[in-house]
Ligand SMILES: Nc1ncnc2c1ncn2[C@@H]1O[C@H](COP(=O)(O)OP(=O)(O)OP(=O)(O)O)[C@@H](O)[C@H]1O
């Protein structure tokens with residue numbers, strides 16, 4: 001009953017029309033479910049298609065076959081073939097995504113970048129600001145940077161802003177693409193804490209972690225993307 | 234490995250939950266051709282309140298023709314554009330804009346719709362003051378009170394980040410970026426529900442562009458505007474548009490969520506378009 005995401009038989013190929021129609025078969029027949037409060041970790045070599053899978057779940061890459069069902073607004077919504085408005089509604093209310101890199105918007109200050117997911121949901125600005133400040137402080141982003149646009153920040157700083165943004169609201173489901181890469185030990189620990197807190201709040205998480213220690217710490221189960229097996233840990 | 238789907242639950246009617254509101258615009262099989270594959274043909278889509286739709290494609294693909302036909306400025310050869318007049322919860326009065334008379338169409342364009350031209354000189358009255366430019370739509374709607382017009386003008390100058398002290402200057406005295414911001418204010422003052430934009434940052438320096446894009450982005454969100462935006466700049470499309478129509482030789486070749494079209498384009502032409510820019 002607590003299942004949030006059900007994936008059944010999805011595959012992905014890229015056809016590169018500009019390069020003699022070369023076809024890359026990246027994923028085939030992937031199936032899994034994720035429940036509230038657990039974290040499914042995607043494992044596999046570089047190029048196995050881990051990031052591709054997260055992007056498909058988020059609707060950033062197109063899924064043509066199979067089924068991706070998401071608990072949204074108290075019902076099951078099929079995301080394969082869903083229209084853009086439906087995917088946008090899911091992204092606003094149900095599904096968060098911490099990408100590997102922050103996509104900066106010129107001129108928008110860090111604090112607003114972080115607050116945005118809350119504002120889009122209609123959470124009052126004062127409340128959102130307090131939570132954003134708490135997150136930025138926990139992630140050791142110096143207060144004098146909060147009012148600056150993150151375009152000129154270091155890679156690690158941008159990644160932490162990205163993480164703060166990702167944990168701004170309680171997502172029913174949250175996708176994490178190497179959230180601990182390029183972070184020092186202190187900040188990595190903070191991210192792992194945030195993940196544990198999200199699990200305790202009942203989020204269903206799917207993540208990619210290159211760092212073995214982080215992986216064993218947060219994983220409820222592993223999806224091995226080479227043999228496509230689920231291992232319980 | 235497939236975990237059995239233990240709790241089969243009926244899939245709800247997707248549309249019921251998510252789209253209780255009606256479209257603002259229904260476009261059906263719209264066609265206007267000047268020659269073989271010159272213009273636009275068989276374009277159909279729905280636009281919802283608050284949605285930003287980007288029209289992208291190479292020059293000559295028919296983007297601006299489509300925009301003219303959509304915005305009531307050029308009758309199509311065939312097809313229709315229907316606009317939801319006074320829509321309530323799930324009930325609208327559909328106005329077929331080319332079946333409606335010229336007068337009604339003009340009135341719509343001055344009140345509930347806006348049009349931001351690529352060249353601000355085409356959208357502004359260059360010889361009257363900035364304040365008068367902003368006030369024009371309100372006066373057409375019957376606002377006569379000088380103090381009220383003045384106050385609104387000052388408010389909108391501030392909204393588009395133009396110094397209030399410039400209210401009596403004519404746009405001739407403004408920089409290109411300021412003129413474009415003034416044109417935006419002039420359109421938004423009547424609280425339109427739908428705004429058409431043709432390359433709104435086209436002729437401007439990159440630094441000036443960023444400011445206008447940022448301004449448009451926040452205004453669109455604050456005012457819950459629906460926008461149909463023509464741009465050849467995929468970075469602008471990524472920043473502003475929720476959804477894209479990719480046009481090539483008068484036809485729509487691909488549509489979808491903006492980031493999906495840009496990150497995982499399917500059509501050979503879209504792949505070419507995306508791969509020809511450095512980073513969008
Ligand atoms: N938009 C795209 N167009 C074409 N090919 C793509 C696209 N995105 C990913 N691929 C290809 O899909 C394959 C899987 O890439 P993906 O990024 O999912 O791997 P990964 O498992 O996340 O690897 P890593 O551990 O290195 O991050 C690669 O061969 C990649 O080149």
Ligand SMILES: [Mg+2]
Nearest residue numbers: 050051052208
């Ligand atoms: Mg990856």
